[in-house]
Amino acid sequence: MAVVNLPSGPLTLSGRTAWETPAGPPSSRIAYAAAHVVADPRAENAPGAPAVLDWEATLAFRRHLWSHGLGVAEAMDTAQRGMGLDYAATRELVRRSAAEAAACGGRIVAGVATDQLPPGPASLDQIRFAYERQLADVSEAGAVPVLMCSRHLAATAHDADDYLAIYRPLLDVADQPVVLHWLGTAFDPALEGYWGSSDVDKATESVLELINSNPAKVDGIKISLLDADHEIRLRRRLPPGVRLYTGDDFNYPELIRGDEQGYSDALLGIFAAIAPAAAAAFAALDRGDLESYDRIFAPTVPLSRHIFKKPTFYYKTGIVFLAWLAGHQPHFTMVGGLQSGRSVPHFAELIELADAAGLLPDPDLAAHRANRFFEVTVG
Numbered sequence: 001m002a003v004v005n006l007p008s009g010p011l012t013l014s015g016r017t018a019w020e021t022p023a024g025p026p027s028s029r030i031a032y033a034a035a036h037v038v039a040d041p042r043a044e045n046a047p048g049a050p051a052v053l054d055w056e057a058t059l060a061f062r063r064h065l066w067s068h069g070l071g072v073a074e075a076m077d078t079a080q081r082g083m084g085l086d087y088a089a090t091r092e093l094v095r096r097s098a099a100e101a102a103a104c105g106g107r108i109v110a111g112v113a114t115d116q117l118p119p120g121p122a123s124l125d126q127i128r129f130a131y132e133r134q135l136a137d138v139s140e141a142g143a144v145p146v147l148m149c150s151r152h153l154a155a156t157a158h159d160a161d162d163y164l165a166i167y168r169p170l171l172d173v174a175d176q177p178v179v180l181h182w183l184g185t186a187f188d189p190a191l192e193g194y195w196g197s198s199d200v201d202k203a204t205e206s207v208l209e210l211i212n213s214n215p216a217k218v219d220g221i222k223i224s225l226l227d228a229d230h231e232i233r234l235r236r237r238l239p240p241g242v243r244l245y246t247g248d249d250f251n252y253p254e255l256i257r258g259d260e261q262g263y264s265d266a267l268l269g270i271f272a273a274i275a276p277a278a279a280a281a282f283a284a285l286d287r288g289d290l291e292s293y294d295r296i297f298a299p300t301v302p303l304s305r306h307i308f309k310k311p312t313f314y315y316k317t318g319i320v321f322l323a324w325l326a327g328h329q330p331h332f333t334m335v336g337g338l339q340s341g342r343s344v345p346h347f348a349e350l351i352e353l354a355d356a357a358g359l360l361p362d363p364d365l366a367a368h369r370a371n372r373f374f375e376v377t378v379g
Helices: 055-067 087-104 124-141 151-156 160-173 200-213 228-237 252-257 275-286 290-297 300-307 312-325 335-340 344-356 363-377
Strands: 003-006 009-012 031-034 071-074 108-112 144-147 178-183 218-224 243-246 265-268
Touching: 003 344, 003 363, 009 344, 031 275, 055 071, 055 087, 071 087, 087 108, 087 124, 108 124, 108 178, 124 144, 124 151, 124 160, 151 160, 160 178, 160 200, 178 200, 200 218, 200 228, 218 228, 228 243, 228 252, 243 252, 243 265, 252 265, 252 275, 252 290, 252 300, 275 290, 290 300, 300 312, 300 344, 312 335, 312 344, 312 363, 344 363
Parallel strands: 031 071, 031 265, 071 108, 108 144, 144 178, 178 218, 218 243
Antiparallel strands: 003 009
């Protein structure tokens, strides 16, 4: 038996992992997993230091996601954009991941932002140029661009017109349809008032004005506001051919399942942690087996809500901890020293929830690593 000595008492891991690897990507939905990066534990990955990655482990994790039929959303906030991953490392990450995707036929989108600019004030012209440079980098690498929310733009823009003045020219120069990105303040408090208003309904009108002005250049929009009702309302107003990619890590099963008026595709950080279960759920959805779809996803939701609990922007720490327990990387180290972002009780509950969801494929390994962690942190 694999027993974890949690601070609250021993836990015998169930070892329940019965997920079959699918033959290919899902046919009924498009699904991307926003992948984390694996730090080099021998490098100076301290707060404020340039990121140094373990490239083999980082790319191996992406191959794991593609093997389960999921696309990879590269260099997103899950990869610690703005929380340890600098743009030099980001550019190389996109280049290497896109080459891996081409080699295996996997889907890949990649984040375009303005984080090569120094912290502090920037003009709208500087912001537009930074976006254009990254847009070119991602397109040249061979990935589909995701126009990410920019902290610089949130700090500089005065109203919706400033956002449209940035985004419309980007759509014009893009050589392919892009994915827009709307990240809520739970994920990044610096994005307050994005799209020109702190009123979500007013901001939504600005988003729709942008999309409707050039729908042929918009593949879809990724929404991470953790508001399922708002997502459904926006989804129903999108022009034909423009997808809604849910980024709601609390309510994803019902949003992806959809209703009589449509459904959401997915671009989710939690999919990096639950890839085998997510692949099995999509396979059930493809064959019309909604009972199995609901049953498979159900135990992943408490896990996701725990990983993404407030302060939500530290969810990356839980994602990496679970990747370590599941054997996807040999250590629990993060760029920027972010492994300290969650508490011992948080990790203890994460282990219980991951085991209940069948996401610890090697219980003996998971128990061994968890016990070492608690021995060091608790004594």
